[in-house]
Amino acid sequence: MAKPLTRADVTEMIVAAKIQKGLTWKEVAAKIGKSVEWSTAALLGQMQMTKEQAEAAGELFDLPQEAVKLLQVVPYKGSLPATPPTDPLIYRFYELVMVYGTTFKELIHEEFGDGIMSAIDFEMKLERLPDPKGDRVKITMSGKYLPYKSY
Amino acid sequence: MAKPLTRADVTEMIVAAKIQKGLTWKEVAAKIGKSVEWSTAALLGQMQMTKEQAEAAGELFDLPQEAVKLLQVVPYKGSLPATPPTDPLIYRFYELVMVYGTTFKELIHEEFGDGIMSAIDFEMKLERLPDPKGDRVKITMSGKYLPYKSY
Amino acid sequence: MAKPLTRADVTEMIVAAKIQKGLTWKEVAAKIGKSVEWSTAALLGQMQMTKEQAEAAGELFDLPQEAVKLLQVVPYKGSLPATPPTDPLIYRFYELVMVYGTTFKELIHEEFGDGIMSAIDFEMKLERLPDPKGDRVKITMSGKYLPYKSY
Amino acid sequence: MAKPLTRADVTEMIVAAKIQKGLTWKEVAAKIGKSVEWSTAALLGQMQMTKEQAEAAGELFDLPQEAVKLLQVVPYKGSLPATPPTDPLIYRFYELVMVYGTTFKELIHEEFGDGIMSAIDFEMKLERLPDPKGDRVKITMSGKYLPYKSY
Amino acid sequence: MAKPLTRADVTEMIVAAKIQKGLTWKEVAAKIGKSVEWSTAALLGQMQMTKEQAEAAGELFDLPQEAVKLLQVVPYKGSLPATPPTDPLIYRFYELVMVYGTTFKELIHEEFGDGIMSAIDFEMKLERLPDPKGDRVKITMSGKYLPYKSY
Amino acid sequence: MAKPLTRADVTEMIVAAKIQKGLTWKEVAAKIGKSVEWSTAALLGQMQMTKEQAEAAGELFDLPQEAVKLLQVVPYKGSLPATPPTDPLIYRFYELVMVYGTTFKELIHEEFGDGIMSAIDFEMKLERLPDPKGDRVKITMSGKYLPYKSY
Amino acid sequence: MAKPLTRADVTEMIVAAKIQKGLTWKEVAAKIGKSVEWSTAALLGQMQMTKEQAEAAGELFDLPQEAVKLLQVVPYKGSLPATPPTDPLIYRFYELVMVYGTTFKELIHEEFGDGIMSAIDFEMKLERLPDPKGDRVKITMSGKYLPYKSY
Amino acid sequence: MAKPLTRADVTEMIVAAKIQKGLTWKEVAAKIGKSVEWSTAALLGQMQMTKEQAEAAGELFDLPQEAVKLLQVVPYKGSLPATPPTDPLIYRFYELVMVYGTTFKELIHEEFGDGIMSAIDFEMKLERLPDPKGDRVKITMSGKYLPYKSY
Amino acid sequence: MAKPLTRADVTEMIVAAKIQKGLTWKEVAAKIGKSVEWSTAALLGQMQMTKEQAEAAGELFDLPQEAVKLLQVVPYKGSLPATPPTDPLIYRFYELVMVYGTTFKELIHEEFGDGIMSAIDFEMKLERLPDPKGDRVKITMSGKYLPYKSY
Amino acid sequence: MAKPLTRADVTEMIVAAKIQKGLTWKEVAAKIGKSVEWSTAALLGQMQMTKEQAEAAGELFDLPQEAVKLLQVVPYKGSLPATPPTDPLIYRFYELVMVYGTTFKELIHEEFGDGIMSAIDFEMKLERLPDPKGDRVKITMSGKYLPYKSY
The missing domain is CATH 3.30.1160.10 (Cyanate lyase, C-terminal domain)
Known part of the structure; x- marks a missing residue:
């Protein structure tokens, strides 16, 4: 039985696709139709998207349908791997x-x-x-x- | 032998005097001659003051001469009693x-x-x-x- | 130079006076004029009081004038000595x-x-x-x- | 040798199926026959279910038979990935x-x-x-x- | 203004007096009129005593009247200075x-x-x-x- | 190259098999020939078993031969996923x-x-x-x- | 769906390839065209490389094209598995x-x-x-x- | 009975005296007769001094005789109030x-x-x-x- | 009311007296009549002493009678101010x-x-x-x- | 792409092979040609081996060639899964x-x-x-x- 996809997996897929496709957050936000600050936070797993926003993201990043659904769910927030942050x-x-x-x-x-x-x-x-x-x-x-x- | 005064003691003296005298940070900053943001941070033990600034603070808060000298020394920074902050x-x-x-x-x-x-x-x-x-x-x-x- | 009084000292004074005088929080809240839940939280150092509330508390617990002033200041919140709480x-x-x-x-x-x-x-x-x-x-x-x- | 299924895996499967199928906790609780508060806690891995409750959950979420058995076992409780919680x-x-x-x-x-x-x-x-x-x-x-x- | 007595101070006074007077917990428990296990826990600051028990303790250990009152209050429990315990x-x-x-x-x-x-x-x-x-x-x-x- | 089996894997296999087969620890201990307290601790990865005990466990839980050998090795003890325990x-x-x-x-x-x-x-x-x-x-x-x- | 490659994976691939090929950091730095200190830090996941540097690294360590792209992205910094460091x-x-x-x-x-x-x-x-x-x-x-x- | 002086007290006395007297570490090191780096570390409680060095420090900072003796003892090292350091x-x-x-x-x-x-x-x-x-x-x-x- | 003496205070008194009197642990152990390793551990608050050993220590270090009694009580063990130790x-x-x-x-x-x-x-x-x-x-x-x- | 082998993997392979083959550390050390204390530490991932020692280990434990190379590299030291150690x-x-x-x-x-x-x-x-x-x-x-x- 395949392990179900989580929102953390979706964030990782988005980050990887953005790098491999050479997109910028500004271009992405323009497609999503919201500010670059909010769009980036949402795509990094911190905000809930509407159906339209999630589908736009799905198209841009070639996400599977399950991932598009996960983007419409309120995520468990907190973006840092550890605190105090080492970066x-x-x-x-x-x-x-x-x-x-x-x-x-x-x-x-x-x-x-x-x-x-x-x-x-x-x-x-x-x-x-x-x-x-x-x-x-x-x-x-x-x-x-x-x-x-x-x- | 009396325990020497530390910068943390000075911060505590300033906070107490401000409350007992009913001063606002805006009034204090006006006397110090800098922005209210910087002045507050400095008086809460996060910045080094010049001689003039320290003396103005000393007068406002009735600080002893040693405290005025301590305000002119670079403090050990970090203003929170614990992290994550409980407040x-x-x-x-x-x-x-x-x-x-x-x-x-x-x-x-x-x-x-x-x-x-x-x-x-x-x-x-x-x-x-x-x-x-x-x-x-x-x-x-x-x-x-x-x-x-x-x- | 005497160490200035802090809000934590005031909480300790209130708790001690309440025990020694045999008061209940219900009696105290009636004097403060607010609910027992809010009054207890305020007197345990978690809320800011008005001048009238603070003076009523001062009378009940025989607090010095500085303490009455401290009750009118927004406290640094967080009531537990450690987390996870051992109690x-x-x-x-x-x-x-x-x-x-x-x-x-x-x-x-x-x-x-x-x-x-x-x-x-x-x-x-x-x-x-x-x-x-x-x-x-x-x-x-x-x-x-x-x-x-x-x- | 396949890694045996754990209760944490079952929680993850339930959460994923609920999103993909577009179910609500209220609908789920109605099928389980208990309050929505208790049912949600149980399905998130915090309570032991009866055979009937577990089978109802299994049907709703298309769980394999092993998962249905795991729902009937007392779980190792505690639902947060870390404390203090970042969410x-x-x-x-x-x-x-x-x-x-x-x-x-x-x-x-x-x-x-x-x-x-x-x-x-x-x-x-x-x-x-x-x-x-x-x-x-x-x-x-x-x-x-x-x-x-x-x- | 003297710092008010706390239950932790009372525990320390009891432990010190017991050592200086050469008492055993068994003798103490006999005077308190409860089991040695419960009496020791209570005197080490983990249980609330009745008036009679507290007064018996006060007499045995020469405690001031405020301490006797504190023994009758529910303490903030947890007896270890740190965990994992070093002892x-x-x-x-x-x-x-x-x-x-x-x-x-x-x-x-x-x-x-x-x-x-x-x-x-x-x-x-x-x-x-x-x-x-x-x-x-x-x-x-x-x-x-x-x-x-x-x- | 397959990841070698560890004692933690064996504990997980035992717990899963016990649930799927509907065994009780009492029945298991009777087969092992020791008290239920010791047998449970051993099977949860906290004690070293003899060859006979390990083979009895292997039969009961359908363990592979490597797992039976691991039961005869002194484990790295400590059974809790985190402390303080959340359960x-x-x-x-x-x-x-x-x-x-x-x-x-x-x-x-x-x-x-x-x-x-x-x-x-x-x-x-x-x-x-x-x-x-x-x-x-x-x-x-x-x-x-x-x-x-x-x- | 394959798990996307991360910068941490790339660091691990570089470290493994360096050992298996018997390269030294000095030889590697000469190919990258920067100091050995900076090159090592970059290849251990702490610095962003230019396209030329990343391609030189890709060739030296037989990295796939995605890895070469990841080397050109600013990494999440911090090189230690835990602090205080056990090494x-x-x-x-x-x-x-x-x-x-x-x-x-x-x-x-x-x-x-x-x-x-x-x-x-x-x-x-x-x-x-x-x-x-x-x-x-x-x-x-x-x-x-x-x-x-x-x- | 007065609390005995500790090395931490001596560090605090030195830091306070240096500020009140307006000395620099360079001037201090010249009197101690060692490099400014080593002298500062020693006076901040991290190194053991010889009798001559300790006496020179005692004179410079008006330290009592007990403090001069403490400077000649190997200190418990570690200069930071907490890690990670907030400063x-x-x-x-x-x-x-x-x-x-x-x-x-x-x-x-x-x-x-x-x-x-x-x-x-x-x-x-x-x-x-x-x-x-x-x-x-x-x-x-x-x-x-x-x-x-x-x- | 004076704060009662604790074993930690006694350790501090012993360490201070040893430095001020210029004693060595070897000389001390000879007076105590046990090995230098055990005697040092005991005097640093890790072992219980007999009446004779405690009185010998009391004489050597000019300890008050209460301190001598405390040396005969089993201490709360653990000698380090923090772990991992900074020294x-x-x-x-x-x-x-x-x-x-x-x-x-x-x-x-x-x-x-x-x-x-x-x-x-x-x-x-x-x-x-x-x-x-x-x-x-x-x-x-x-x-x-x-x-x-x-x- | 296969995940590259790490030294931690090699330690796990050695521990597993030792158990399955029924070897003792004494027999292993004799083959390595060093003391049993040093050999055990090295094989548990704490020391760097020479080519000869690593090859002897590779033969004894049937390690792949990459593992033999990893044994010749200085490891990231620290052998405990957590501190304080639960074992x-x-x-x-x-x-x-x-x-x-x-x-x-x-x-x-x-x-x-x-x-x-x-x-x-x-x-x-x-x-x-x-x-x-x-x-x-x-x-x-x-x-x-x-x-x-x-x-």
């Missing part, structure tokens, strides 16, 4: 949480009161910022403020 | 790294090649984004792109 | 997450789609359920559903 | 244990004395609570109180 | 769980079905078993069987 | 070590002096204890006392 | 970080101010240092100094 | 071990055979390397090669 | 267990059958082995073989 | 490090000064020590003393 690029983001974590906390509480920035009702944008001293990565995040309530 | 606000940022970590990696590599976004040559801004469906927290980060080089 | 009562809740975690996930996604039950816009009630075979603990939780959105 | 939905429950753990402890002890809420003689119900400000997830748990005894 | 005597019990854990599981399930041996409705007895090849430690445990129920 | 039945034993660990230590030292209860020169018996309030699991352990010696 | 040679480097970590920190801050030595804009050289008392390993590292900036 | 500067060294660990291993084995670079018979030098594109940190390490031997 | 000398022993662990297992089983080398009925001797290529540390351990028994 | 025999050695770790440290420093016992320039011998009270395992270790040097 230097991803570790820098982890480091930012360690160094600026209490600063985020103080400033959000000062501005909004007790509550959090949602990581669910959330979106982000990643851009290149040209700079004569060396180009910069610019990331803009926006998450809904959710207050704690007493009852 | 819900800070955990949401940690979760973003876990969910979007591989997306950050793919998009930065696609745009820039092999390298990282610096967490050192870095700045960030935290704002309130008014929204009829509930205000949002907006965070803008910018870090220099640093390429890996072959040799 | 059998608390461990049972941890075990429920391990045994029913994927069941919660499947059923919430089936009913609502991709998203989560908020642990912020959340409330809970704990009651005794009389039962001839032995009374039961009944816990009712309600948290707002927050959908993931594509963008 | 945001499941993490929120884990966070509730961290934030409200000591509150649960205090209130159960105040009401009942030294003892625990059983996670074995336990049941739970998950419902949608319509709310004009956004629907809510309602979870009702009930576990038998078990007292510690001196001897 | 060889305690480690042997941990090793038994690792080596015989699945055996306990198989045999209890075979005899009783799906369920557990309660660690709450539980008692144990520790005896010396004379043996010409070297005396043995005999431990008899008994815990109520609790079945999982479908619903 | 509720096994966790209760782990909890007993955490709650009663220091009690075991104090009482064994009081009775015997500095030393340990051997987990090697050890045996145990698991029985059902009928009880009108609900049957109980009774476990009797006996391990040789081994004293530390000065030299 | 004695690699552990010694880990030990150097533990013993000299604060020394590196103090001396770099004294010379440069607040900032770090880049591990990205970095190169290293490993040489044999003949010594009559036993030859020595000499490692020369150079990384760009990156200052923290206030803003 | 960005020290983490970069840790990252180098993770990224280049297997490269160090391959190249040392290729050049020398089976063995290690000693971290005991070891020395290192830290310098500023002027560079028009930004100055660099140069670290030169040399450790004796120690071969594994068969016997 | 290079102690780590080498840990490394030996990792590298030679399975070798010890195979050879003891080959020679003796299923069982262990006792770490309780155990003694060891540490000597200097003069060697023209550099002196060596020689450690001789002997532990009773304890067989597993079937029952 | 009781190996754990006893781990316990010895925890209990006697600081004793080893004190006695080696007293005899030799600051430095370590090498785990590389190291050999050991394992013998049976007949004893009327039960035979003993005797292990003799010898490692070169390596001094730390100031510079």
